[in-house]
Amino acid sequence: MSTEDNFYGKYGEPKKFDSSFRGPISNRSCTDIICCLIFFLAIVLYFIVGIVAWTHGDPRKVIYPTNSRGEFCGQVGSQNEHKPFLFYFNILKCASPLVLLEFQCPTPQICVSKCPDRFESFISSYALLRVKPERWKYYIQFCKPGFNDSTKTPARVFKDRDCPSFLTPSKPFTRRCFPDLTTDKGVIKVGNKTSFSDANGESINATRLLDAAKGANIVREAREVAMKIFEDYTKSWYWILIGMSIALVVSLIFVVLLRFIATFMVWLSILLVIAVLGYGIFHCIMEYRELKGVPGSEITIHDLGFQTDLRVYLHLRQTWLAFIIILTIVEVIIILLLIFLRKRILIAIALIKEASRAVGCIMSTLLYPIITFLLLLLCVAYWAVTAVFLSTSGEAVYKVFANKTSCDYHMKTCDPNTFNVSNITQQCPEAQCLFAFYGGESYYHRYLIFFQFYNVFLFFWLVNFVIALGQVTLAGAFASYYWAFKKPADVPAFPVFSSMGRALRYHTGSLAFGSFLLAVVQVIRVVLEYIDQKVKGAKNKAAQFILSCLKCCFWCLEKFLKFLNRNAYIMVAIYGKNFCTSAKNAFFLLMRNIVRVFVLDKVTDFLLFLSKLLIVGGVGILGFFFFTNRIRMFEDKAPTLNYYWVPLLTLIVGSYLVAHGFFSVYAMCVDTLFLCFCEDLERNDGSPERPYYTSPELRDILYKKEYDPPQTQQIQEER
Numbered sequence: 001m002s003t004e005d006n007f008y009g010k011y012g013e014p015k016k017f018d019s020s021f022r023g024p025i026s027n028r029s030c031t032d033i034i035c036c037l038i039f040f041l042a043i044v045l046y047f048i049v050g051i052v053a054w055t056h057g058d059p060r061k062v063i064y065p066t067n068s069r070g071e072f073c074g075q076v077g078s079q080n081e082h083k084p085f086l087f088y089f090n091i092l093k094c095a096s097p098l099v100l101l102e103f104q105c106p107t108p109q110i111c112v113s114k115c116p117d118r119f120e121s122f123i124s125s126y127a128l129l130r131v132k133p134e135r136w137k138y139y140i141q142f143c144k145p146g147f148n149d150s151t152k153t154p155a156r157v158f159k160d161r162d163c164p165s166f167l168t169p170s171k172p173f174t175r176r177c178f179p180d181l182t183t184d185k186g187v188i189k190v191g192n193k194t195s196f197s198d199a200n201g202e203s204i205n206a207t208r209l210l211d212a213a214k215g216a217n218i219v220r221e222a223r224e225v226a227m228k229i230f231e232d233y234t235k236s237w238y239w240i241l242i243g244m245s246i247a248l249v250v251s252l253i254f255v256v257l258l259r260f261i262a263t264f265m266v267w268l269s270i271l272l273v274i275a276v277l278g279y280g281i282f283h284c285i286m287e288y289r290e291l292k293g294v295p296g297s298e299i300t301i302h303d304l305g306f307q308t309d310l311r312v313y314l315h316l317r318q319t320w321l322a323f324i325i326i327l328t329i330v331e332v333i334i335i336l337l338l339i340f341l342r343k344r345i346l347i348a349i350a351l352i353k354e355a356s357r358a359v360g361c362i363m364s365t366l367l368y369p370i371i372t373f374l375l376l377l378l379c380v381a382y383w384a385v386t387a388v389f390l391s392t393s394g395e396a397v398y399k400v401f402a403n404k405t406s407c408d409y410h411m412k413t414c415d416p417n418t419f420n421v422s423n424i425t426q427q428c429p430e431a432q433c434l435f436a437f438y439g440g441e442s443y444y445h446r447y448l449i450f451f452q453f454y455n456v457f458l459f460f461w462l463v464n465f466v467i468a469l470g471q472v473t474l475a476g477a478f479a480s481y482y483w484a485f486k487k488p489a490d491v492p493a494f495p496v497f498s499s500m501g502r503a504l505r506y507h508t509g510s511l512a513f514g515s516f517l518l519a520v521v522q523v524i525r526v527v528l529e530y531i532d533q534k535v536k537g538a539k540n541k542a543a544q545f546i547l548s549c550l551k552c553c554f555w556c557l558e559k560f561l562k563f564l565n566r567n568a569y570i571m572v573a574i575y576g577k578n579f580c581t582s583a584k585n586a587f588f589l590l591m592r593n594i595v596r597v598f599v600l601d602k603v604t605d606f607l608l609f610l611s612k613l614l615i616v617g618g619v620g621i622l623g624f625f626f627f628t629n630r631i632r633m634f635e636d637k638a639p640t641l642n643y644y645w646v647p648l649l650t651l652i653v654g655s656y657l658v659a660h661g662f663f664s665v666y667a668m669c670v671d672t673l674f675l676c677f678c679e680d681l682e683r684n685d686g687s688p689e690r691p692y693y694t695s696p697e698l699r700d701i702l703y704k705k706e707y708d709p710p711q712t713q714q715i716q717e718e719r
Helices: 003-010 032-057 091-095 098-101 122-127 134-141 153-161 206-290 312-315 318-338 344-359 368-389 450-480 497-508 508-538 541-575 579-592 594-627 645-683 696-702 709-719
Strands: 085-088 110-112 170-173 176-179 181-184 187-190 194-197 203-205 394-402 432-439
Touching: 032 312, 032 368, 032 450, 032 508, 110 696, 122 134, 134 450, 206 318, 206 344, 312 318, 312 579, 318 344, 344 450, 344 594, 344 645, 368 450, 368 645, 432 541, 450 497, 450 508, 450 541, 450 645, 497 508, 508 541, 541 579, 541 645, 541 709, 579 594, 579 645
Parallel strands: 085 176
Antiparallel strands: 085 110, 170 176, 181 187, 194 203, 394 432
């Protein structure tokens, strides 16, 4: 057996000459029908899950705080409509370990119209009831609704937990009343005092209140940060849209210029990326030198801990030193890659030139990312709404809060309406029946976790399906361009819509099959990340090592599947075969041209990535100077933000998605043309009877013997 037979026998037979082949075939049939039926059934079930979630869910549980009776504070139309704030009877109880376990402070909580603004004691107000009734009137508004019994003794009031024993000046944070704590020269104060006495005469200092507030902060801090972020978005959303519009215009101009001056634009991107990174290194060095000797600049990031205001880190020398190191490493890597790949870059530029001609011939391909974006936005919106409704579906569950060492009913469910007359209060006098969470023991709630899992899995499946649809559509359009002998005269009309119609009519099952495989791997990765977070708390080194290996393996598997799916979809678009056959054919074709794949295809991806990096970096730098009020022309127009990095990161991510949308068209065009070129070399030999379909420029630079396997060189020499 010859070397040629060994080579092609291992990776399949090369394509044979077919005079009737003119690109994407029109005579095709439906593929992977079973997968198509399963996919549609899964979508129907997904809609059912959404309907069930919307029936049982209540997003108000996320928006409004809930008192001890499970009632919303500030909800329009309820008895607490004019009481938007949640007040804790004894904030010191929030420092209990129960908060960490149950996310609930074991103290009565009521809805109030405003938070207390002064120090006040129940005993003092009760003693001055006849003399200063206004003090008593002020105090009882923080008692349980309906309480106004001045005949009760203070001991009886405290036993029945009708009123708090003391009040402290407080301020509302995310609709919850927390002590108004301030720091004066390192001394923690509440109001203007460092300590005060409660109803029993016990001295309470501000530090204890701070610890208690920290316990209550478990949920509050996250809500507070979320509210500030939401506030920043309300102030800056239109500036974010303006920045993304700039990225849109720049990306459009860039890809249009690629059509005419591809070589110049690619080299300009390379030089500008190097220049921007060089300026970044210079700027970081200057900031690092200016902070020398500044008080507090030598504090390490580890000692400072996490701060929501990222501007704090910019006053540390260690931060700028880290920036210098990171940017220098990136700069050196890019320069070394450019030096070693300088010859390959010239070849990649030729392929980009050919891709620019294809895009210029089919300009509608530049608009297709908008369709993909809208479909992805729909998937994300449906998933997010369903997740919120699922997480808020359930009835109020009440638990007994007591001393778990002396009370057997601790953390048992209870009914607040009958709790005071039950035998629980007799056996556990200090026990309380408080709202704990939303849930239930019904059939629906027992399977709620499965609904959430199904919601996540279908989200990944649909997202991958939308991306696959875009890849097949673009691949079919660009394949029509490549296999047109006379370009653009032989290119069919409306190739994008024709390709999309073929994909949806015949290959929905194949797209569902490929996206299903990818979704399974992605969900497994999410589960592994969740388990890893749990194992980190246990500090089990062996388990962490195994999980790290699994995470690495599934990350590699996901990358391989994305690469395989992408090329399989190109074959599906051209030949109309099922997913497995197309994946096998694409894999064998790439293996028969493995040298070209590694020395050319990935170099092209690298160049396109640099172009995206240039656009995103330029918009990001402009956004940074704007949101930090460093552009004098727009100082008065820049919004005042809590966290300037929130809109900045949103702008950077949004700009990257915009740029990626445009350049993904080029990337898909390059991959399609490359795969078609490899087949063109196998089908044809350049003779008048079997002419090449590729352009002479691309054929001359790609078809070089040094990039072909030895067996292919022998075949070409024989030709």
